[in-house]
Amino acid sequence: MIIARTNESKPFPLRIWTVTAVALLIVGIGLLVSALLVKQQLKQPVEWSADTGILQSAIALGGDQGFVVGNKSNKIVKMDKAGKELWSVPTTGTVTGLDLSPDGKRLAAVTEDRKMIIMDVETGKQTAAWDVPYPAVAVKWGENGNIAVSTGLAVKYRVYTYSDAGKRLTTFNQSIAVRALAFSDSGDLVIGTNASRVMVIDAEGAKKWEYLSRAPIVGVAVEGKTIYYLDNAGNYGALNDKGKLLWKRHVSGSFVGMNLSHTASRLVFVTEFGGVQLVSAKDGAFVTKLDIPELNKDGATSGISIAPEGDKVLVFGNLAVKVNVDAMANYDSKSGIHDSLTTILIIVLVLFVLAVVFRLLMGNPKSRKKTLLLFKRIWQSKTAYLLLVPTVALLLLFNYYPAVSAFYHAFTDWRPGARTHFIGWDNFKKVADSHYFYIGLKNLLYLVVTHFLKLAVPLAVAVIVFHIISEKVRYWIRNLFVFPIVMPSIVGVLVWQFIYDPNYGLLNNILTAVGLDSWTHSWLGETNTALTSIIFIGIPWISPFAFLVFYGGLIGIPNEIYEAGKLDGIGRFRRFFSLELPLLTAQVRLLLVLTFIGTMQEFNAIYLTTAGGPMDSTYVPALELYYSAAKFSDYGYASAIGVVLFAAILVGTLFQMRMKSSVEYDA
Amino acid sequence: MEKSSKALKAGTWSILGLLILLTYVPFVLMIVISFRNNGQIFTHFWSLPDPWIWRNYADVYKEISRNIFNSVTVSTIATAGVIFLSSLSGYVFGRLRFPGKEAIYYLILSLMMVPGILTIIPLFIQVTGYHLENTWYALILPWVAGGQVFGIILCRTFIGSLPGELFECARMDGASEFTSYFRIALPLILPVLITLAVINIVGNYNDFIWPLLVINSDEKQMVTVVLNSIGQKSGVNVTQYGLRMAGYIMSSLPLLILFSFGMKYYISGVTSGAVKG
Numbered sequence: 001m002i003i004a005r006t007n008e009s010k011p012f013p014l015r016i017w018t019v020t021a022v023a024l025l026i027v028g029i030g031l032l033v034s035a036l037l038v039k040q041q042l043k044q045p046v047e048w049s050a051d052t053g054i055l056q057s058a059i060a061l062g063g064d065q066g067f068v069v070g071n072k073s074n075k076i077v078k079m080d081k082a083g084k085e086l087w088s089v090p091t092t093g094t095v096t097g098l099d100l101s102p103d104g105k106r107l108a109a110v111t112e113d114r115k116m117i118i119m120d121v122e123t124g125k126q127t128a129a130w131d132v133p134y135p136a137v138a139v140k141w142g143e144n145g146n147i148a149v150s151t152g153l154a155v156k157y158r159v160y161t162y163s164d165a166g167k168r169l170t171t172f173n174q175s176i177a178v179r180a181l182a183f184s185d186s187g188d189l190v191i192g193t194n195a196s197r198v199m200v201i202d203a204e205g206a207k208k209w210e211y212l213s214r215a216p217i218v219g220v221a222v223e224g225k226t227i228y229y230l231d232n233a234g235n236y237g238a239l240n241d242k243g244k245l246l247w248k249r250h251v252s253g254s255f256v257g258m259n260l261s262h263t264a265s266r267l268v269f270v271t272e273f274g275g276v277q278l279v280s281a282k283d284g285a286f287v288t289k290l291d292i293p294e295l296n297k298d299g300a301t302s303g304i305s306i307a308p309e310g311d312k313v314l315v316f317g318n319l320a321v322k323v324n325v326d327a328m329a330n331y332d333s334k335s336g337i338h339d340s341l342t343t344i345l346i347i348v349l350v351l352f353v354l355a356v357v358f359r360l361l362m363g364n365p366k367s368r369k370k371t372l373l374l375f376k377r378i379w380q381s382k383t384a385y386l387l388l389v390p391t392v393a394l395l396l397l398f399n400y401y402p403a404v405s406a407f408y409h410a411f412t413d414w415r416p417g418a419r420t421h422f423i424g425w426d427n428f429k430k431v432a433d434s435h436y437f438y439i440g441l442k443n444l445l446y447l448v449v450t451h452f453l454k455l456a457v458p459l460a461v462a463v464i465v466f467h468i469i470s471e472k473v474r475y476w477i478r479n480l481f482v483f484p485i486v487m488p489s490i491v492g493v494l495v496w497q498f499i500y501d502p503n504y505g506l507l508n509n510i511l512t513a514v515g516l517d518s519w520t521h522s523w524l525g526e527t528n529t530a531l532t533s534i535i536f537i538g539i540p541w542i543s544p545f546a547f548l549v550f551y552g553g554l555i556g557i558p559n560e561i562y563e564a565g566k567l568d569g570i571g572r573f574r575r576f577f578s579l580e581l582p583l584l585t586a587q588v589r590l591l592l593v594l595t596f597i598g599t600m601q602e603f604n605a606i607y608l609t610t611a612g613g614p615m616d617s618t619y620v621p622a623l624e625l626y627y628s629a630a631k632f633s634d635y636g637y638a639s640a641i642g643v644v645l646f647a648a649i650l651v652g653t654l655f656q657m658r659m660k661s662s663v664e665y666d667a
Numbered sequence: 668m669e670k671s672s673k674a675l676k677a678g679t680w681s682i683l684g685l686l687i688l689l690t691y692v693p694f695v696l697m698i699v700i701s702f703r704n705n706g707q708i709f710t711h712f713w714s715l716p717d718p719w720i721w722r723n724y725a726d727v728y729k730e731i732s733r734n735i736f737n738s739v740t741v742s743t744i745a746t747a748g749v750i751f752l753s754s755l756s757g758y759v760f761g762r763l764r765f766p767g768k769e770a771i772y773y774l775i776l777s778l779m780m781v782p783g784i785l786t787i788i789p790l791f792i793q794v795t796g797y798h799l800e801n802t803w804y805a806l807i808l809p810w811v812a813g814g815q816v817f818g819i820i821l822c823r824t825f826i827g828s829l830p831g832e833l834f835e836c837a838r839m840d841g842a843s844e845f846t847s848y849f850r851i852a853l854p855l856i857l858p859v860l861i862t863l864a865v866i867n868i869v870g871n872y873n874d875f876i877w878p879l880l881v882i883n884s885d886e887k888q889m890v891t892v893v894l895n896s897i898g899q900k901s902g903v904n905v906t907q908y909g910l911r912m913a914g915y916i917m918s919s920l921p922l923l924i925l926f927s928f929g930m931k932y933y934i935s936g937v938t939s940g941a942v943k944g
Contacts, residue, residue, distance in 0.1 A: 374766060381765030383844045388771065391756040391815060398790065398812035399778050405789035416792050461686060464679055480687055482934060486922040487693070489873045490891040491915040495693040504705065504908055506696060509712045540689045545937060552938030572675075601784040604875045608895055622784060629788050630880065638788045646785040653780075 014362055021355040028348045035341040038334065045290055045328035047312065049321040050083030054300040059098040059107070060307035060314035060322060061121065067314055067322075068107060068121070070095025076109055076117075078124060081322065087124035091115065097139035099147075101164070104308050108147050110136030116149060118164065130166040134158060142183030150178040150191070159191055159201070170205030180220040180229070180258075184241070190227055192217025198229045198239065209243035219258025219304075221267070223281060230258035230269055236284060249284040251277065257304040261325040263311040268325060270304040270315050272296070278328055287329050291415070293633055294319055410643045414636035427640035437641070440621040443531060447620070448599045454541040455591055459584070461542055462550035463576055478551065485544040493605045496537040500524050500609075524610050527617045534609060534618055546591050553587035554580065593653055600649045621645055701912035708908055723913040727897060731914050734890040739921050741806050741889065742871035748811035749818050749867050750860050756815070757822020757856075758848045762834060772823070778816045783877075791880050805881040806889070810874075814867050821863060825856045862936030865929040872922060890918045 050067075052058075057070040066080040076095055078086040093113030100107055106127065109117045112135045118128040134151035141147050146169060147162045157174040159181070172191075180192030188208065189201040194216040200208040215233035222228075226246065230236040232255055237248030254272040260281060261268060267284075269277040274295030278287040295302045295317030302317040315321045361371040378385075410428070413421045431437050461481060468474040487495075499506040502522035511519045523533040557580065565579050581588075603622040606612060612619040621641055629638040700708060701723055702716040711717070760772055790809060799805040829852065837847040853860070878889040885893060897914045898907040926933065 377766050381763065384759050384763040384765040384768075387755055387759045387844070387848075391752050391775075391819065392771070394752070394808070394812040394815070395775060395778065398793075398809045399781065399786065399816070402786035402789035402793055403781050405793070406785050409789060414792075416796065457686075461683070464683055477683070477687075478934075479930070481690065482930065483926075484690055484694070485869070485933070486926050487915075487919050488891055488922060490875055490894055491697075491919055492693065494894055494911070494915060495697055498700070498908055498912070499693075499696070501908070504708045504712075506692075506712075513713065540686050542686065542690055548934060548937035552940055555938060556940070597782060601782055607876075625784065625788065626876065626880075629791070635788055635792060642785045642788055646782055649782050649784075650780065 014359065017355060017359040017362065021352060021359055024348055024352040024355055028345060028352055031341060031345040031348060035338060035345055038338045038341060041334060045323055045331050046292075047322040047324050047327075048081040049292075049319050050079060050081060052079065052083055052316070052318070052320050054318055055303070055316045055320065057095050057098045058303065058314055058316040058320055059100055059305045060312065061100070062104050062308035065121075067320055068098055069316070069320065070098055070109065076107075076119070076124070078121070079320070083320070089119065089124045089126070091117070093135075096136050097149075098305075099139045099141040100308065101141050102143050102145065106164075108139050108141050110139040110149055110151075112136065114151070116147075116162070116166070128164075128166055130162075132160060137177055138179055138181055140181035140183065142187070142189075143185070144183065144187050146183070146187070148181045148183065148189050150181055152177050159189070161189060161205075170201070170203070172201050172205050172207070180217050182220045182222050182227075184222045184227070185224065186241075190220045190222055192220040192229055192231075196231060198227065200227070200241075200243065211239055211243050211245065213237070218255050219269070221258060221260035223260055223262060223265075226281075228258070228260060228267055228281065230255055230267070232256075236267065236269070236279070238281075238284070247284055249279070251279070251286065253277075256302055259304050259306040259313055261306065261311050261313070263309070263326075266325055266329065268304065268306075268313050268323075270302045272301060274302050274315070274317055276304075276313075276315055276323055276328070278325065288331070290323065290328055291633055292319070292321055295321065406639045406642050406646075409636055410640040412636045414639065415633060416635065423636070427637045428644070430637055431640050431644055434624065436616060436619055436624050437621055437644075439616045439619045440624055443618060443620055444600060444602070446531060447535065447602055448596060450535045451595050451599050452592060455546055455588075455595065457541050458543060458546040459550050459588075462547050462554060463580060466551060466554040467572070481542055481547050482544045484542075490604060490608065492538060493608050497524070497609050500533050525614055527614050530610050530614060530617045534605060537605060537609075549587050549591055550584060553584045557583050589656065593656055596652050596656065597649055600645055600652070697912045697915055700908055701916055703909045705905065705907055705909065720909060723909045724917070727910050727914040727917060730897060731890055731893055731917065733886060734888055734893045735918060735921060737803075737887060738872055738890040738918075741803050741810075742868045744803075745807045745810035745814065745871050746864050746867045748807065749814035750864055752811065752815045753818025753822045753863065754826075754853060754856065754860060755848060756819045757826050758852050760819065760823040761826030761829075762847075762852070763844070775816060775819055779820075783813075787876065787880070794881055800881050801883050801887060803887065806871075806874075806878060809877070810871050814870070818863050818867070821859060822856065825859045826852050829855055858932060858935070861929065862932045865925065865933045866936065868925060869922065894918060 052069060052071070054072055055069045056072060058067055059069075060067050061078075064081065066078060066086065068076060068078045070076055070091075072094070074091050074094060075088050076091060076098075077088045080086055091109070091111050092115065093111035095109050095111050097110045098107060100121070105121055107119050107121050109119065110132065111117070114132050114135055116130050116132050116136070116139070117126055119126045132149055132151050134153045134156065136149055136151045137157075138150045139147065141164075145164050147164060148159060149162065150157070150159045152158060152174070155175045157177050159172040159174065159178050161169045163169060170189075172189075174193060174195075176193055176195045178191045178193050180190075182190040184190055184200070187203050191199050191201065193199065196213045196215055196217060197210045198213065198217055198220060199210040202208050211229070213229060213231045214235050215231040217229055217231050219230045220227065225241040227239045227241070228236065229239070234251045234253050234255055235248065236251070236258070238246040240246055251269070253269075253275060255269050256272050257270045259268050260266075265281045266278045266287060267281050269279070271277070274292040275289060276292065277289040279285060280287055292315065295315060297318040300317035302315060305314045305316075306312075307314060307322070311325050313323050313325060315323055358371070361367045409420070411422060411424060413423050413426075465474060465477050465481065468477060498504065500523035502508060502520070502525065505523075507523065508520040511517065521529050523529050561579060561583070562575075565575050570578070601622055602620050603626065606618050606620055606623060607626070610618045612623045622645070625638050625641040625645075628634045628641070699716070702719045702721070704720055704723075707716060707720075756775075760768065794800055794805040794809070799808070833851055833855075834847050837851055842850070873891065874889070875891050879892050882888045882892070894911070894914060898910045
């Protein structure tokens with residue numbers, strides 16, 4: 001009776017959980033939809049990129065029409081956004097400049113062999129062509145229908161304007177090349193010269209005014225009455241139509257081109273090495289930047305062209321990449337919203353699953369009892385969980401997350417801010433094909449073996465010091481071997497860098513002093529001595545840590561064992577090999593494992609002394625990882641190296657633990 | 668027999684003497700070179716500095732005192748975090764019973780198998796994503812997170828071995844968990860915590876590649892990273908070894924001070940096998 005009553009008196013509110021689960025599901029779907037909506041708005045800054053090989057010139061076409069390029073093999077080629085050739089027209093010389101007519105239907109191309117070609121964009125058919133007096137450098141088709149061409153040779157440089165029928169309208173003489181051209185709304189021509197000058201030329205071909213910047217001008221653009229310029233050294237600014245400076249700023253870098261996005265009111269710069277930077281056209285404030293290092297591959301120099309839509313640019317070099325300027329400016333904030341929506345979605349889904357599981361567990365009286373008990377215990381230990389929150393949160397955020405991220409991104413082409421593409425095993429193939437990685441492994445093998453052997457010294461010293469009879473002497477000598485720990489390890493390496501210095505160093509000075517001049521070397525600078533020199537850093541290799549671990553192990557050996565040894569009358573060598581060494585197995589194994597783990601990640605000593613050189617004689621995988629990330633921004637590849645090293649460390653460590661435990665003694 | 672033992676003894680002592688001598692070569696070299704300029708080093712390597720160039724110290728102080736301060740401050744803050752979290756979590760694991768305890772503990776323990784080289788690149792991208800690059804948070808947060816793993820294991824072992832009656836009594840007197848952590852556990856494992864602190868500060872102070880990656884202004888940089896560019900601010904491209912050695916000595920001073928009182932904790936910590944992990 002009583003039992004029955006307790007069962008009935010607590011009818012578990014199952015319905016609430018069903019409702020909760022359904023509600024969570026609805027919220028989850030809502031979140032999913034909004035995340036997808038944001039994702040749709042979240043345009044990747046890079047709309048597409050096409051593998052084109054090195055380009056001399058390129059121009060973006062509107063919408064999805066692709067682009068037209070002038071490549072190295074004297075061709076004008078129209079490509080779609082996948083880099084597929086739509087038509088191709090041979091020219092007699094390198095195409096140095098391309099521009100579209102205001103209506104976007106015709107194309108003006110200028111060549112190094114003094115030709116101007118007008119062609120139909122759709123078909124590639126030539127509609128007009130004429131000669132220009134000098135090799136062409138750049139071309140600009142103005143809104144008024146006139147075409148400006150910058151040409152020149154040696155000290156004679158000319159900027160011409162033509163009508164679209166080929167009638168020469170004006171000529172402007174310069175003694176230095178003009179790389180930047182633009183038309184103002186009133187039909188004036190704005191030019192930027194290699195003599196650091198921005199000039200405005202009126203319809204009669206007369207100079208109105210000029211402004212002097214600090215380096216060759218690589219880009220000019222006009223918006224209403226404002227003229228913008230950028231020079232090669234990163235000085236940029238805005239001038240009014242009278243040539244008065246409105247503002248100017250500086251950004252470091254080596255720049256090759258600039259364009260103005262009218263719709264986004266941003267200036268877009270491109271650097272020699274494929275960096276795209278956005279600054280506000282209002283006051284020049286920095287907005288954001290994007291690095292596309294492949295643009296620079298194989299020595300290609302980047303260039304930039306604005307797409308007819310006005311908010312997109314085509315950046316080219318070894319690739320052609322269409323970048324959405326608005327998306328680039330908004331990417332950070334929008335992607336933030338998307339990321340947090342995704343996070344909340346995951347949490348809601350987890351809660352949903354929990355609610356369903358809970359509902360199912362509660363539905364069955366048997367599992368209900370167990371579940372309730374567990375929940376009661378969890379609730380009772382809430383303090384414990386609460387106290388663990390900071391620890392667990394930090395570990396999840398800064399240890400687990402990056403570890404998982406490393407494994408995931410090792411399979412991607414990872415350029416944060418630009419793109420993350422899944423590319424399968426490509427990064428690992430790259431590791432396997434990398435000459436440097438193999439050299440690194442070979443050098444690591446030397447380092448690991450020698451580092452292992454070096455442990456003999458602290459072991460021997462620990463034994464000797466341990467057997468010093470006078471307690472006071474023993475104490476002081478022990479401390480003498482520990483004291484060097486006050487020297488930061490980096491300092492230790494740097495002092496040895498001095499010892500090896502070919503001109504000032506201790507080693508060469510000693511050799512000279514004892515008459516062995518011929519033995520002197522540039523120790524770290526010669527291929528055949530560098531690695532050995534690095535191995536000999538820190539001689540006599542008594543690391544305070546290893547010394548103390550061995551010393552502690554010796555203290556731990558029970559006195560009776562020594563007594564027994566003494567009774568047997570064994571000498572110190574036998575005592576060492578048959579008593580102490582076997583009893584120190586745990587310590588030896590610990591130090592071998594730690595040394596192995598440390599050496600596999602060896603970076604500091606090599607980075608500071610030789611940076612992997614000379615040639616590749618001291619290269620190690622950790623250097624390859626560091627350089628591929630810090631210099632080449634190839635984070636996917638760097639992650640793959642990390643994963644490979646992790647696997648090697650894991651296997652090596654487990655192997656050492658197994659191997660040693662088979663001969664373990666019980667003390 | 669007697670004779671050979673004497674010879675052996677003499678041999679042992681001379682080897683020991685030689686090893687000590689070799690161990691201290693870098694120290695002597697650092698001190699002697701730090702008072703010279705390149706000319707003196709080049710022409711009279713074996714003689715004492717003439718004249719003694721004390722200015723090296725004044726010059727290098729101007730250049731790296733800021734970075735030494737940074738290193739000391741950041742290592743100390745990070746270590747304080749490690750000590751607090753390690754002891755707190757060590758207490759939870761060592762004293763409390765709750766569902767999922769061992770599972771969570773093994774998740775922490777397994778991090779001992781994750782080497783820094785695996786996580787360094789994603790971590791770098793992560794802190795850049797949080798816009799923490801070039802701030803001290805980029806150093807402190809990962810250092811605290813990473814340092815506590817070993818600390819928790821250490822603290823759990825020690826707190827777990829404390830007699831349970833102590834905590835029972837406290838509970839009967841109405842002490843909360845936090846009180847018994849703070850008033851009972853902490854004072855009892857203080858020597859362990861000092862050992863942990865010493866090891867941790869040394870570890871952070873010696874870190875090189877992480878600050879090299881995430882800090883890019885000289886003003887905020889750690890001392891270990893700027894040591895290799897001492898003297899380059901003046902625009903002279905020749906390595907001025909005297910100046911550098913003075914800098915090396917200065918950058919060793921904080922650890923010298925730390926070990927002047929922390930050495931015995933370090934020694935007892937390592938020899939007692941606490942570090943075996």
